[in-house]
Amino acid sequence: MTQPDSTSSTVAPNEEAQFLPTDRLQLLIDALIADDRVVIGPTIEQQAIVYEEISSVDDLPRGWTDVQSPGNYRLEKRDDDTYFGYVVGPHSWKQFLFPPLTVVATADRESADTKWSMQAPQEDPLRYAFLGVRACELAAIAVQDRVFLQGPYVDPVYRARRDAAFIVAVNCTQAASTCFCTSMNTGPKCKSGFDLALTEIDGGFLIECGSEAGAVILKSLETDDAGSRHHDLAENAQQQAVEQISKTLDTGGIRDLLLGNLEHPQWEEVANRCLSCTNCTMVCPTCFCSTVTDVADLSGDHVDRKRQWDSCFNIDFSYMNGGVVRNNVKSRYRQWLTHKLASWHDQFGESGCVGCGRCLTWCPPGIDLTEEVAAIRLHDLRVPPEGSSS
Numbered sequence: 345m346t347q348p349d350s351t352s353s354t355v356a357p358n359e360e361a362q363f364l365p366t367d368r369l370q371l372l373i374d375a376l377i378a379d380d381r382v383v384i385g386p387t388i389e390q391q392a393i394v395y396e397e398i399s400s401v402d403d404l405p406r407g408w409t410d411v412q413s414p415g416n417y418r419l420e421k422r423d424d425d426t427y428f429g430y431v432v433g434p435h436s437w438k439q440f441l442f443p444p445l446t447v448v449a450t451a452d453r454e455s456a457d458t459k460w461s462m463q464a465p466q467e468d469p470l471r472y473a474f475l476g477v478r479a480c481e482l483a484a485i486a487v488q489d490r491v492f493l494q495g496p497y498v499d500p501v502y503r504a505r506r507d508a509a510f511i512v513a514v515n516c517t518q519a520a521s522t523c524f525c526t527s528m529n530t531g532p533k534c535k536s537g538f539d540l541a542l543t544e545i546d547g548g549f550l551i552e553c554g555s556e557a558g559a560v561i562l563k564s565l566e567t568d569d570a571g572s573r574h575h576d577l578a579e580n581a582q583q584q585a586v587e588q589i590s591k592t593l594d595t596g597g598i599r600d601l602l603l604g605n606l607e608h609p610q611w612e613e614v615a616n617r618c619l620s621c622t623n624c625t626m627v628c629p630t631c632f633c634s635t636v637t638d639v640a641d642l643s644g645d646h647v648d649r650k651r652q653w654d655s656c657f658n659i660d661f662s663y664m665n666g667g668v669v670r671n672n673v674k675s676r677y678r679q680w681l682t683h684k685l686a687s688w689h690d691q692f693g694e695s696g697c698v699g700c701g702r703c704l705t706w707c708p709p710g711i712d713l714t715e716e717v718a719a720i721r722l723h724d725l726r727v728p729p730e731g732s733s734s
């Protein structure tokens with residue numbers, strides 16, 4: 345099967361959208377498993393919708409929805425039986441493409457005279473199929489593609505997993521109060537970057553195809569031709585999500601706004617609430633910071649070099665030359681927000697935020713980055729340009 349091109353927008357091949365009745369959704373999962381893939385999809389665990397390996401439609405959170413606000417998340421029963429009637433949970437697809445803990449090298453002592461040999465582990469990449477990827481998550485994967493694949497260094501772990509991944513996107517038909525993808529131009533409709541895209545409608549799913557690999561899977565399913573009624577239902581369902589999005593982030597001149605207000609009193613104000621707990625960075629689908637440690641076994645003859653997720657909210661993260669550069673919460677929060685929304689533009693030519701809202705929901709004190717930016721914008725401390733009357 346032709347793998348999806350991970351570095352460019354996928355383009356829908358000449359395939360008409362198809363209709364898959366609800367009682368045939370299992371066929372899609374079966375086809376992906378038959379294609380020798382590990383299917384990862386939404387499921388309920390510890391009272392949250394998370395991404396885990398699934399093998400059956402019974403694993404999906406059918407009839408459940410998530411209710412979210414800054415600092416709050418809870419599941420509720422829906423009054424219907426939809427499979428994808430929720431938004432996004434604490435997990436993102438990052439954990440599968442950029443695992444939280446990876447052995448990136450091993451070293452073994454070859455002889456008593458301290459000669460060592462070093463190897464990079466050669467693992468067969470897992471052939472994942474991601475089921476239920478939302479538009480903001482497609483955008484987040486594209487952001488991480490730029491970080492891990494399109495810079496001067498290509499990350500081999502990410503590359504192998506990304507190349508082998510098959511993506512089944514799902515168009516949002518509802519939004520949470522924490523979503524602001526429309527401000528970031530990342531959703532809620534899935535436009536590119538998928539192999540197949542589903543929209544859940546009355547009686548089944550409208551399926552669009554986004555790659556040759558998707559076309560192969562789609563052909564193997566027992567689908568019906570989609571009629572205008574199916575398209576109208578899908579459009580209405582997608583529009584419903586657009587209309588539910590109430591949160592906004594004014595991105596106009598945001599890079600210069602933030603970098604021009606590094607001494608704004610709002611940073612101190614937010615530091616009084618921020619716990620520096622790292623939750624926002626762990627749940628963020630684009631954050632990519634990591635640290636590397638060498639761990640020797642008890643014999644001292646074998647060492648694993650381990651890479652694990654790190655966070656700019658950890659005090660040791662900015663330790664260098666015998667001291668910590670960002671030794672207070674104010675400087676750590678400011679570093680996070682200005683990187684995400686300002687210097688990310690300098691580094692990667694785009695925003696580091698896709699508007700998924702996870703960092704709002706999973707922040708214990710409910711710090712909302714859209715409100716922090718608005719507060720800075722309201723009292724912009726930059727000196728007005730010469731000649732300005734303001």
Ligand code: SF4
Pocket residue numbers: 617618619620621622623624625657703706707708709710711
């Ligand atoms: S902003 Fe919230 S989630 Fe992030 S470190 Fe501070 S308290 Fe934790």
Ligand code: SF4
Pocket residue numbers: 624627628629630631684696697698699700701702703704
């Ligand atoms: S910064 Fe927050 S809203 Fe933006 S992508 Fe990360 S978790 Fe989502």
